[in-house]
Amino acid sequence: MEFDEESHVDNEEDNIDQQRKRSSIPDVTRRTPSIITRITPANPVATRNEHLLVTDITPCRNFSLFFGLTLRSIGVIFGDIGTSPLYVVNTIFDYEPDPSQCIGAISLIIWNLIIVVSIKYAILILMADNHGEGGTFALCGLLTDERIKLSRRVKLTILIVSLVAAAMLLGDGALTPAVSVLSAIEGLLIDVPSIESWIVPIGVIIIVLLFLAQRWGTSRIGTAFGPIMFLWFLCLFIIGIWRTTMRPEILKAFNPWEAFHYLLKEKKRGFYQIGGVFLSATGLEALYADLGHFGRWPVRCAWFFVVFPAVLFNYLGQGALLISNPSLIDNPFYHSIPEWSHWPMIVLATLATIIASQAVITGSFSLISQAIGMECCVPFKIYHTSKTIIGQIYIPMINYILMILTIIIIVGFQKSSRITNAYGVTVCSVMVITTILYMCVLYFTWHKPWYVVLPFGLFIIIDMYTLASNVIKIPNGGWVAIVISFGFFIFGFCWFFGQRNLRRYLKVHARTTSLHTLALRLGILRSNSRHNSHSSLPDLPTIGTAHRISFVDHDSNSESDNDEWDSYKRPIHHVHSSVRLIENIPIGSLSNMPSVMNEENTISAVITPTVGCFLTRSSKHTPHVFENFLNRTCSVPQVTIFLRIRHTKTSTVDVNQRLIVKQYGENIFHITALYGYSENRIQPFQVLLLAHNQYNVPVPTNESKVTIYTPNETIKVRTTGWQKWIRRWPLYLYAILKRFYPGSAVNIKLESENTISIGILAELK
Numbered sequence: 001m002e003f004d005e006e007s008h009v010d011n012e013e014d015n016i017d018q019q020r021k022r023s024s025i026p027d028v029t030r031r032t033p034s035i036i037t038r039i040t041p042a043n044p045v046a047t048r049n050e051h052l053l054v055t056d057i058t059p060c061r062n063f064s065l066f067f068g069l070t071l072r073s074i075g076v077i078f079g080d081i082g083t084s085p086l087y088v089v090n091t092i093f094d095y096e097p098d099p100s101q102c103i104g105a106i107s108l109i110i111w112n113l114i115i116v117v118s119i120k121y122a123i124l125i126l127m128a129d130n131h132g133e134g135g136t137f138a139l140c141g142l143l144t145d146e147r148i149k150l151s152r153r154v155k156l157t158i159l160i161v162s163l164v165a166a167a168m169l170l171g172d173g174a175l176t177p178a179v180s181v182l183s184a185i186e187g188l189l190i191d192v193p194s195i196e197s198w199i200v201p202i203g204v205i206i207i208v209l210l211f212l213a214q215r216w217g218t219s220r221i222g223t224a225f226g227p228i229m230f231l232w233f234l235c236l237f238i239i240g241i242w243r244t245t246m247r248p249e250i251l252k253a254f255n256p257w258e259a260f261h262y263l264l265k266e267k268k269r270g271f272y273q274i275g276g277v278f279l280s281a282t283g284l285e286a287l288y289a290d291l292g293h294f295g296r297w298p299v300r301c302a303w304f305f306v307v308f309p310a311v312l313f314n315y316l317g318q319g320a321l322l323i324s325n326p327s328l329i330d331n332p333f334y335h336s337i338p339e340w341s342h343w344p345m346i347v348l349a350t351l352a353t354i355i356a357s358q359a360v361i362t363g364s365f366s367l368i369s370q371a372i373g374m375e376c377c378v379p380f381k382i383y384h385t386s387k388t389i390i391g392q393i394y395i396p397m398i399n400y401i402l403m404i405l406t407i408i409i410i411v412g413f414q415k416s417s418r419i420t421n422a423y424g425v426t427v428c429s430v431m432v433i434t435t436i437l438y439m440c441v442l443y444f445t446w447h448k449p450w451y452v453v454l455p456f457g458l459f460i461i462i463d464m465y466t467l468a469s470n471v472i473k474i475p476n477g478g479w480v481a482i483v484i485s486f487g488f489f490i491f492g493f494c495w496f497f498g499q500r501n502l503r504r505y506l507k508v509h510a511r512t513t514s515l516h517t518l519a520l521r522l523g524i525l526r527s528n529s530r531h532n533s534h535s536s537l538p539d540l541p542t543i544g545t546a547h548r549i550s551f552v553d554h555d556s557n558s559e560s561d562n563d564e565w566d567s568y569k570r571p572i573h574h575v576h577s578s579v580r581l582i583e584n585i586p587i588g589s590l591s592n593m594p595s596v597m598n599e600e601n602t603i604s605a606v607i608t609p610t611v612g613c614f615l616t617r618s619s620k621h622t623p624h625v626f627e628n629f630l631n632r633t634c635s636v637p638q639v640t641i642f643l644r645i646r647h648t649k650t651s652t653v654d655v656n657q658r659l660i661v662k663q664y665g666e667n668i669f670h671i672t673a674l675y676g677y678s679e680n681r682i683q684p685f686q687v688l689l690l691a692h693n694q695y696n697v698p699v700p701t702n703e704s705k706v707t708i709y710t711p712n713e714t715i716k717v718r719t720t721g722w723q724k725w726i727r728r729w730p731l732y733l734y735a736i737l738k739r740f741y742p743g744s745a746v747n748i749k750l751e752s753e754n755t756i757s758i759g760i761l762a763e764l765k
Contacts, residue, residue, distance in 0.1 A: 058297050069298035072222025075229045077290045077299060078307045079356030080176060080283025081117070082233055085314045086349060087183050089322070089332050091420055092276035096326035099249070104262025106319035107253035108277045110312060116431075117281055120459050122303050125288055125434065126296050128441050130370075134291025135363070136165040136430065137370035139437040142445045150444060158437070163376050163492050164485075165433040166367045168426035169285050171485030173364045174405035175423050176283060177357030181206050182416035184353030187346050190334060203410045206354055211403035214361060214394055217385025225355045232352040233310035235345065240313030243336050247320035274469035278424050280315070283356070285430050289363030293392050364402060365395050376496045378741045405484060413477065422477030424470035426485050432463045491733070498715065498734025501764045510760075512621040515642070519665035522605070522636060605634045611699060612637030613684060614709045615748075616644050619672060625711040625758045632758075637707070639698050641691075642670045643684055645748060652676040659687070661695045669697055681749045684708055708750055712757035713738060717764055731764050 059066045092105050130138035140162035142148075144155040181203045189196060213221060244250060252258055263270045291299065318332040328335040337345050371377035386392035413419045439456045442448040474482070513521055616623040622642065630636065653674045660672040673687045685703045692699040700706065715735035717728055 066298060066301075068223075069294045070302050071226040071230065073226075073290075073294040073298050073302045074233070074306055075225030075227075075355060075358070076222045076293065076362055077287055077359045078283075078302060079225070079229060079352065080180065080286065080359050081281065082229060082236070082307055082311060083180060083183075083349070083353045083356040084280050084282050085236060085311055085318065086187070086333050086353065087416065087420065088276060088279045089315070089318045090329055091279060091417075092273050093322075093329050096329055097322060098326070099323045101262070101266075102319045102322045102326075103250060103252050104258050104265070105273065105277070106250065106315055107255065107259035108262060108274075109280045109315050110253050111256055111259050112277055112280055113308065113312060116459075116462065117284060117287075118303070118308060120435075121284060121287055122300050125438055126291060126299065128438055129291055129296065132292050132295070133366060133370055135285075135289035135367050135370060136162045136169070136434060136437065137367060137374055137376075138291075139434065139441055140374065141370070142441050143437065145445070148444055158440070159374065159376070159496075160493070161433060162374075162437070163371070163496065164489055165430045166371060166376075167487075167489035167492060168430045168481075168485040169289065169360075169367060170364055170402075170488045171426045171481045171483075172285070172423070172430075173360040173402050174409055174484055175419060175481055176286075176360045177207060177210065177402075177406045178203075178409040178413070179416050179419040179423060180353040180356040181210075182410060182413075182419065184350040186416055187334065187349055190331065191342070191346075200410060200414060204407055207357075207403065207406050207410065210354060210357055211361070211399055211406075214399050215383075215396070217392060217394060220385075221358060225358060228348075228351050229355055230306065232348055233306050235348065236310040236314040239337055240310070240315070240317035243317030243320045244313060247323045250316050250320040250323060253316065253319065271469055272472065274466055275424055275473060278428065278466050278470065279420065280311075282423070282427075283359045285427060285434070286359040286363035288434070289366050290359060292366050293362055361399070361402065364398055365393050368395050368398050369393055371492060374496075375499045376492045378491070378495055378737055380741075409480065412480075418477060421473050422480050423473075425467075425473055425478040426481045428463065428467035428470050432460065432467060435459045435463055491737070494730040494733040495737060497730045498738065498764070501731065502713070502715070502762055505762045505764055506624065509762075510624050511627050512618075512624065513627070514621055515662075515664050515668070515670055516620075518622060518668060605630060605636055607638050608635045610637045611639040611641070611688075611706045612709060613641045613643050613688060613706060615684070615711070616642045616670075619644060619670065623711070624760055625709050628758045628760055629709060638667060640668045641688065641697070641699075642668075643687060644670070644672045645675060645682060645687075646672055647675050647679075652679055655690065656694075659691055659694060661691055661697065667698070671697070683749050685751070685754070703751070703754060706754060708755045710750065710755060710757050711760055713760045713762060715762055715764060 088109065089105070093101075097105065126134070128134075128139055128142060130141040133141075140158055143150065143158050148155075150158075182199065185199050185202055185206075189199075195202075263274075266273070287299065287303075314333075317336055321328060321332055321336045325335075334342065334345070368377055368380065369382055372379050372382070380395050380397045383394045383396070384392065385394050409419065413422070435456065439453050439460075442453045442456070443450070470478070612629075614623055614626045614629070616626075626640075626642070653676050658674050660674070662670040664670065669691075671687065671691050673682070675682060685706060685708075688697070688699045688706060689701070691697040692701075715731065715738050717731045717735060
């Protein structure tokens with residue numbers, strides 16, 4: 001849902017087209033200018049298969065890819081949940097428990113893993129993907145789709161609630177790496193207590209190295225981390241089975257009554273211990289947010305066949321150990337392993353906890369990517385790190401922001417036990433929001449009956465109970481995660497609020513022209529245009545039948561292109577055009593030329609002997625940068641080209657299938673350049689040269705003779721009226737963000753000596 005500056009004009013044009021079809025008035029203005037087009041899109045079959053790799057990959061379709069993604073998901077997604085046995089049990093108990101208390105607490109952990117992780121997330125919520133992506137923004141996209149019959153105010157509320165949940169998950173993204181790394185290093189204190197003063201410096205160094213490694217991409221990181229985490233889970237499983245066989249009575253924990261009876265018996269203390277039990281599901285929301293990196297079935301198989309059995313039996317083994325010797329509560333995990341394997345397990349646990357931070361980091365990348373598409377985040381630069389999976393991305397700015405926040409938390413808290421007191425408030429809130437949004441998706445999007453939706457209220461009760469037990473952590477450090485989440489929310493909301501007001505301003509004050517009527521408006525149709533009849537064109541070679549391609553929906557305008565696509569099903573001529581350089585020829589006259597400024601101050605313009613390329617996001621209308629150029633300079637380039645960059649769902653696009661060229665009149669061209677999601681550093685002049693070579697578009701080979709025009713939007717906030725200060729403060733922050741991120745096209749490399757930025761002053765209030 002990226003902002004499209006011409007979307008409102010496109011919608012108006014569609015409405016006009018529908019009215020003309022109903023009426024008997026001939027459409028002279030739409031029929032007069034000639035449009036000669038050619039399209040050769042990428043292979044639609046390949047595109048469809050690429051998308052299936054993300055959403056529906058199963059071992060039956062591609063076993064080798066399925067196995068690879070499953071192994072990588074073990075190394076990326078399940079590190080947090082897999083390393084939770086290191087600290088959960090001793091966090092629950094600050095005293096020596098008796099056997100019934102051990103069984104009751106372990107039963108709470110087991111049923112938390114079964115109900116919340118296995119049933120709620122792994123089975124149910126993973127079904128709700130939005131074009132392969134997961135997370136709260138995926139649920140938001142399913143609910144705010146144009147086909148969903150909800151009011152605009154309700155959809156706006158859903159969007160803001162999703163933004164709150166995403167901000168909370170990003171706040172957790174700073175806490176999780178800190179607690180994971182510190183808990184791993186603190187394991188060394190058992191044998192080497194003298195290194196206590198070096199815990200924080202070592203943790204900072206590891207965090208820096210971990211975040212710097214993100215540029216390698218999810219695939220390489222998962223390939224490196226996957227085997228290590230698989231070995232870790234294998235050790236957890238073996239240790240758990242070994243300890244469980246010593247005290248089989250711990251298997252009573254599978255009885256849900258033991259968990260319920262424990263809460264009734266312990267009362268207030270049991271309520272407080274729920275916060276410790278929740279730590280067994282650390283990284284749960286990241287599991288859903290990382291869906292776009294690996295797909296639904298690899299994540300499910302990794303959980304049910306590897307991760308879940310390993311952590312389940314390890315918790316049982318720790319419970320069996322405490323039944324035998326409750327005095328070992330200080331560190332039941334390390335006490336449960338044989339003495340000869342103590343040092344190897346410390347090394348393996350250190351590696352596993354470092355890897356555990358990966359889940360929330362990659363989840364943060366996915367959330368930010370979706371937030372950019374929903375216009376709830378500054379358009380940071382995104383790198384696609386895989387040519388196979390479209391959801392595997394890397395966002396440098398977010399990576400470094402999380403790294404700095406994590407370092408601050410490590411230096412501030414010093415110990416992992418203090419961070420665990422701060423953990424849980426934001427994540428539990430996200431779980432509540434996710435459950436509510438999922439129930440809305442069931443009812444409004446998937447149209448399930450109420451008796452199917454209502455049982456999910458059980459999950460809300462569980463989530464609210466867990467949230468209530470974690471609220472008491474706020475004074476003890478939980479406020480840190482709330483402050484970080486609030487900061488992310490403020491920046492996201494200000495960008496969303498500013499973009500929304502900018503759209504309204506442009507809709508009222510800015511003007512765009514339909515490309516079909518542009519030649520008529522400029523008054524150059526009679527001398528330079530071709531007739532619309534194909535019979536007057538020379539007999540040129542034709543191309544084969546064109547196919548439709550599926551695009552990544554980066555813009556929000558819903559264009560009605562059905563008629564356009566139908567026209568491509570017949571052979572289409574190449575574009576052949578030769579344009580003379582004409583100087584100082586007026587475009588129309590004051591008497592018959594449509595106004596280019598306003599009704600009172602009409603001007604005439606001249607043709608200048610240049611080639612001008614205007615970047616645009618619309619395929620139907622002129623961009624605002626062209627209108628401002630015409631307004632201020634009273635001139636039109638001899639060759640006017642509107643260039644639109646559009647990304648597909650394939651990793652790359654063949655050069656022979658890259659361009660869609662349309663010609664309006666003799667010297668006005670619209671070029672759509674198709675690029676794959678992994679193609680970066682796009683050079684507009686190379687696109688123009690390709691159009692010249694393939695379609696004979698009149699472009700000089702000397703780059704210095706071509707000028708690229710880009711928009712430079714400046715935001716001015718009105719200061720009149722003290723009553724509106726509540727609405728103004730988000731706009732002030734938006735104006736600052738807009739200076740650093742003016743909204744230029746993604747992945748485009750512009751040469752400064754051939755680029756002119758045209759200012760657009762938007763006065764918002």
